Amino acid sequence: MPFNQKPQKFNAKINAVTIGSGDKTVTIGGENSFPFYTFDAPTENTAKIGVEISDLGLDEFSEGVKAYYEGATTMAEIAQKAAAIEGADFVALILDGGDPNGANKSVEELIEVVKEVAAAIDCPLVVEGCKNVEKDAELLPKVAEVLQGRNALLLSEKEENYKAIGAAAGLAYNQIVGAESAVDINLAKQLNVVTTQLGVDAKKIVMNIGSAAAGYGYEYVVSTMDRIKGAALGQNDNMLQMPIITPVSAETWAVKEATASEADMPEWGSADERGIDMEVMTAAADLAAGSDAVILRHPESVKTISKLIKALA
Amino acid sequence: MALNGIQIFKLTPKKNCKECGCPTCMAFSMKVAQGAMQIEQCPHMSDEALASLSEATAPPMKTIKIGTGDAEFTLGGETVLFRHEKTFVSKPRYAVALCTCMDDAEVEAKLAAIPHVDYDRIGERMHVELVYVNCSEGADAAKYTALVEKANGLGRTLVLGCTDPEIAKAALEVCKDGKPVLNGANASNYEAMNAVATEAGVVLGVSGKDLNELYDTVAALEKLGNKNLVLDTTGADIKETFANTVQVRRAALKDQDRTFGYPSIVNLVKIARGDHHLQAALASVFTMKYGSIIVMEQMTYAEALPLFGLRQNVYTDPQKPMKVEPGIYPLNGADENSLVVTTVDFALTYFVVSGELERSGVPLNLVINDAGGLSVLTSWAAGKFSSTSISEYIKTEVEPKVKCRKLVIPGKVAVLKGDLEAKLPGWEIIVGPREAVQLVKFLKDMQA
Numbered sequence: 001m002p003f004n005q006k007p008q009k010f011n012a013k014i015n016a017v018t019i020g021s022g023d024k025t026v027t028i029g030g031e032n033s034f035p036f037y038t039f040d041a042p043t044e045n046t047a048k049i050g051v052e053i054s055d056l057g058l059d060e061f062s063e064g065v066k067a068y069y070e071g072a073t074t075m076a077e078i079a080q081k082a083a084a085i086e087g088a089d090f091v092a093l094i095l096d097g098g099d100p101n102g103a104n105k106s107v108e109e110l111i112e113v114v115k116e117v118a119a120a121i122d123c124p125l126v127v128e129g130c131k132n133v134e135k136d137a138e139l140l141p142k143v144a145e146v147l148q149g150r151n152a153l154l155l156s157e158k159e160e161n162y163k164a165i166g167a168a169a170g171l172a173y174n175q176i177v178g179a180e181s182a183v184d185i186n187l188a189k190q191l192n193v194v195t196t197q198l199g200v201d202a203k204k205i206v207m208n209i210g211s212a213a214a215g216y217g218y219e220y221v222v223s224t225m226d227r228i229k230g231a232a233l234g235q236n237d238n239m240l241q242m243p244i245i246t247p248v249s250a251e252t253w254a255v256k257e258a259t260a261s262e263a264d265m266p267e268w269g270s271a272d273e274r275g276i277d278m279e280v281m282t283a284a285a286d287l288a289a290g291s292d293a294v295i296l297r298h299p300e301s302v303k304t305i306s307k308l309i310k311a312l313a
Numbered sequence: 314m315a316l317n318g319i320q321i322f323k324l325t326p327k328k329n330c331k332e333c334g335c336p337t338c339m340a341f342s343m344k345v346a347q348g349a350m351q352i353e354q355c356p357h358m359s360d361e362a363l364a365s366l367s368e369a370t371a372p373p374m375k376t377i378k379i380g381t382g383d384a385e386f387t388l389g390g391e392t393v394l395f396r397h398e399k400t401f402v403s404k405p406r407y408a409v410a411l412c413t414c415m416d417d418a419e420v421e422a423k424l425a426a427i428p429h430v431d432y433d434r435i436g437e438r439m440h441v442e443l444v445y446v447n448c449s450e451g452a453d454a455a456k457y458t459a460l461v462e463k464a465n466g467l468g469r470t471l472v473l474g475c476t477d478p479e480i481a482k483a484a485l486e487v488c489k490d491g492k493p494v495l496n497g498a499n500a501s502n503y504e505a506m507n508a509v510a511t512e513a514g515v516v517l518g519v520s521g522k523d524l525n526e527l528y529d530t531v532a533a534l535e536k537l538g539n540k541n542l543v544l545d546t547t548g549a550d551i552k553e554t555f556a557n558t559v560q561v562r563r564a565a566l567k568d569q570d571r572t573f574g575y576p577s578i579v580n581l582v583k584i585a586r587g588d589h590h591l592q593a594a595l596a597s598v599f600t601m602k603y604g605s606i607i608v609m610e611q612m613t614y615a616e617a618l619p620l621f622g623l624r625q626n627v628y629t630d631p632q633k634p635m636k637v638e639p640g641i642y643p644l645n646g647a648d649e650n651s652l653v654v655t656t657v658d659f660a661l662t663y664f665v666v667s668g669e670l671e672r673s674g675v676p677l678n679l680v681i682n683d684a685g686g687l688s689v690l691t692s693w694a695a696g697k698f699s700s701t702s703i704s705e706y707i708k709t710e711v712e713p714k715v716k717c718r719k720l721v722i723p724g725k726v727a728v729l730k731g732d733l734e735a736k737l738p739g740w741e742i743i744v745g746p747r748e749a750v751q752l753v754k755f756l757k758d759m760q761a
Binding site for chain 1: 395396397429434524525527528529532550551552555556559560563564567568570572573588590591593594595596597598600601602613614615616618619620621622623625626627629631660661664665668671672751753754
């Protein structure tokens with residue numbers, strides 16, 4: 001008696017959102033099954049990978065990442081090298097320098113960086129603010145303005161600043177709105193509800209439901225994603241059917257497993273290897289839980305996750 | 314198929330004797346249906362009724378034990394597909410693979426590397442728990458047994474990958490006391506392998522060229538009376554392996570198909586040979602989705618640190634928060650003269666706070682006392698993170714060891730400042746920021 005295979009069919013699906021313009025676009029979401037469950041339904045759009053670059057240049061990056069970008073000095077050159085990484089689908093520019101508690105660059109200065117990067121590459125573009133809610137409320141609308149026509153994804157509006165960012169990105173300049181919440185299904189849904197109430201098209205929203213590095217409270221990320229996908233597909237909850245993007249690298253390259261030097265922790269071995277595995281394992285877990293796109297930093301991580309996605313598609 | 318309370322009730326003696334502790338047979342039946350009681354707790358059940366019921370009320374996935382003593386592990390016994398539905402119970406165990414196809418130097422290098430990863434993380438020992446010993450085609454019993462013997466010297470539980478009953482029998486002679494797994498039954502040899510495994514008293518691993526063959530072989534082995542099994546769900550490639558592993562678990566838990574109600578073995582060496590980063594990614598995927606034994610080529614700290622952290626997170630009970638041990642944690646090379654900072658013992662808070670404190674580069678002593686494993690505001694509201702609990706811990710544990718008399722408390726419990734000053738004479742109480750992300754700036758400003 002053979003095994004009685006019972007595929008799990010859902011009558012709902014995740015929204016498909018296209019980022020970018022012209023010939024080079026990527027579409028994320030669109031699936032009506034759990035991640036990589038190709039035995040239930042064929043994959044609509046495979047998960048996508050973005051490469052993180054920062055307006056602060058390469059100083060904060062690990063040795064292995066710096067080695068890849070060797071020779072690139074301007075933001076334009078860095079962006080081009082990022083876009084050229086094997087397996088990269090889009091470039092994610094993070095405007096870390098805007099942080100008032102850090103470099104505190106002016107909005108004008110950062111906009112120049114955005115323009116330089118946008119002019120240098122034609123692949124889809126994701127721009128992330130500095131995570132300070134007041135500064136982002138000022139910065140991201142300007143970014144939306146200068147990127148008109150690029151159909152870029154802007155990360156992120158939060159509960160505190162969704163009006164300024166959601167309206168500028170989603171209504172005035174027709175970009176895609178990234179809605180960021182703090183690892184909680186209700187907060188994620190609430191932000192989608194208020195953003196659509198502003199008049200933003202639900203099909204132009206991508207969620208960042210919050211993330212963590214593996215080992216750092218990651219159980220909340222798993223369960224939040226599991227529950228969001230369960231509600232989106234199983235209960236047809238259209239306020240949770242936005243695809244999910246997870247900025248992995250920002251979390252994983254900040255934990256001590258990745259940052260501790262080999263001199264400090266000789267038994268741990270190469271810092272670069274630790275950084276790659278922390279990034280790769282966290283990204284793989286994010287994808288298995290339901291992320292439709294991940295943002296990574298190390299070229300080797302991009303290559304590995306790209307292989308994983310192809311193998312499971 | 315699972316029975317409901319009424320179906321179970323029909324099989325009870327309906328005497329309402331109360332000997333099982335329930336007021337009526339109906340009440341007892343309802344409890345059995347929910348899994349709260351075992352059918353054997355009724356003393357008056359007829360043998361036939363017992364036989365048919367214990368089968369029907371058995372958990373959907375069997376719990377299989379491997380290894381002995383400190384190296385004994387429980388696999389399977391899961392009841393849900395997603396951790397938020399209840400909790401996952403049996404952590405996946407990782408194995409590093411040895412093979413008769415390796416030369417001596419490679420084997421020695423692996424044997425030396427396996428014990429290297431061994432550390433503690435939030436009260437849990439992290440190490441490579443299993444060693445997979447593969448018998449490649451053409452190897453003879455002497456060669457394989459010699460390798461098994463070497464691997465056995467590590468004191469880890471073994472998984473023998475061997476499809477030849479004679480060779481397996483010889484190898485088990487040298488290691489069966491450690492209760493290894495014999496992974497080698499398939500459609501063509503299952504009868505002989507079953508005899509070898511049963512005789513040695515070890516768990517038998519079953520594989521098949523596809524799910525149908527695996528299903529039939531498991532059914533045949535069950536017919537022979539062997540229910541001490543694990544299922545090798547490794548397929549021809551990554552995609553097939555993932556599909557097999559998920560469908561086996563889902564059939565058991567969602568569709569109550571008990572033939573597939575066994576733990577799994579996923580062999581990453583077969584599907585991603587030589588690619589350590591891809592194996593790392595896959596180990597993560599199968600830790601999330603339903604691998605019970607995960608076999609890898611290597612486990613260095615690079616793989617271990619994220620992987621064991623991930624497993625520890627995913628397998629925490631959602632109803633019980635993870636806690637760190639109370640104590641004084643010196644950070645950034647702190648000594649007895651360094652600043653004292655305190656927060657709660659909730660693992661997530663601890664990791665976020667200690668991470669930011671480390672980032673600041675300022676030497677300080679992070680003091681954690683028992684706050685019930687709750688977040689700052691919750692434990693404060695529950696009275697577990699109060700001026701009394703903090704001051705008592707400081708007096709008994711910190712004052713004898715630390716000379717600095719400056720204490721930083723979380724901004725969210727700024728209200729405790731006055732009380733703490735009264736209860737801790739000689740201490741300067743400093744209110745820190747409300748959020749961990751502001752700590753770096755706060756500490757830098759303080760230094761200035």
